[in-house]
Amino acid sequence: MPWPDPPETGRPGREVDGAAGTADAGYRVQDLASLLTVMGCQSVAELDVMMCGFFELDPCVLEATPEHVLVVIWDRGVALRFPFTVEEFWGTVTELEDEVRQRIEDASDPEA
Numbered sequence: 208m209p210w211p212d213p214p215e216t217g218r219p220g221r222e223v224d225g226a227a228g229t230a231d232a233g234y235r236v237q238d239l240a241s242l243l244t245v246m247g248c249q250s251v252a253e254l255d256v257m258m259c260g261f262f263e264l265d266p267c268v269l270e271a272t273p274e275h276v277l278v279v280i281w282d283r284g285v286a287l288r289f290p291f292t293v294e295e296f297w298g299t300v301t302e303l304e305d306e307v308r309q310r311i312e313d314a315s316d317p318e319a
Contacts, residue, residue: 235290239271245293264304280307 236242239251248254255267258278270277275286278300285303287296 234293236293236296237290238273239276239289242276242296258300262300262304264307266300266303278303280304283307283310 234245236245243249243251243254246254246257248257251268251271258267259265262280264280266278266280268276269279269284270286273289275288277284277286280303283303283306285299287299291299
């Protein structure tokens with residue numbers, strides 16, 4: 208079963224096998240290795256490139272430990288503690304981008 212497209216993209220899902228079977232939106236990644244596997248990436252750098260292709264504001268993984276990944280956009284970030292689902296990952300990155308986008312819009316609004 209393909210993992211879901213990141214929200215607000217027209218990109219097709221990918222058919223991948225996760226560490227514990229076929230991945231879907233509810234697949235729980237247990238660690239960095241399983242996150243990379245389910246995303247079809249060989250490295251954190253590849254995951255960064257994928258996220259930059261899906262999101263306008265270019266999120267990246269600033270830190271990856273056995274306990275969490277820290278995703279950042281500019282001066283904002285969020286740590287996702289393992290385990291989490293594929294859906295939670297994409298949803299969190301989308302929320303982070305929305306937050307940063309709102310800050311940009313608020314800063315450019317002369318009446319704010």
